[in-house]
Amino acid sequence: QVQLQESGPGLVKPSGTLSLTCAVSGGSISSSNWWSWVRQPPGKGLEWIGEIYHSGSTNYSPSLDSRVTISVDKSKNQFSLNLRSVTAADTAVYYCASADLNHYYGMDVWGQGTTVNVSS
């Protein structure tokens, strides 16, 4: 069974870059999954950030498209999120997740989430 684990700094300064990594275990990142990022600001709902396929193909939320990059590292079996020019509005719990066509692109595997605060 695939497991996902997020890692990265819990504090980022305004105007800086938020960088998170999601390690994939129990399976290959080269499988037929879309590897996704979702975030949840404190007390609010879920926001889809974007996704990547092992080929490098990506889809991003238009509201974040100018600031976000998702990449994959096959050698380390992990994928990453970079969000540039952050503000306090980017403070959230960030989740990585896996979606596949067998589940109609529903996200059936999730990491535990990592809290990122944007503050000076």
Place this chain on the structure above:
Amino acid sequence: DIQMTQSPSSLSASVGDRVTITCRASQTIGNFLNWYQQKPGKAPRLLIYAASALQSGVPSRFSGSGAGTDFTLTIDSLQPEDFVTYYCQQSYYTPRTFGQGTKVDIK
């Protein structure tokens, strides 16, 4: 973007009750509709995918229906652990948008 509108945003119910949550898409999405359950401080959990397919390990008191633009999640005989928040999500288009959530609390 496809807008997903969930209703109600919150509801109060009792253990043993049957509850229904609805989700409406701003455009037709076939049956690419998923339901998630989220407990406080935890990651979401996939309950239903493809509008009506029960994810492995999910109790049979959860069911989903609908197609096109209108979908429902039904929970038969609410159990104490079901008093949490539920989200719908469309996965037909990117961005794969979520509804705003429905919080189910104890009456």
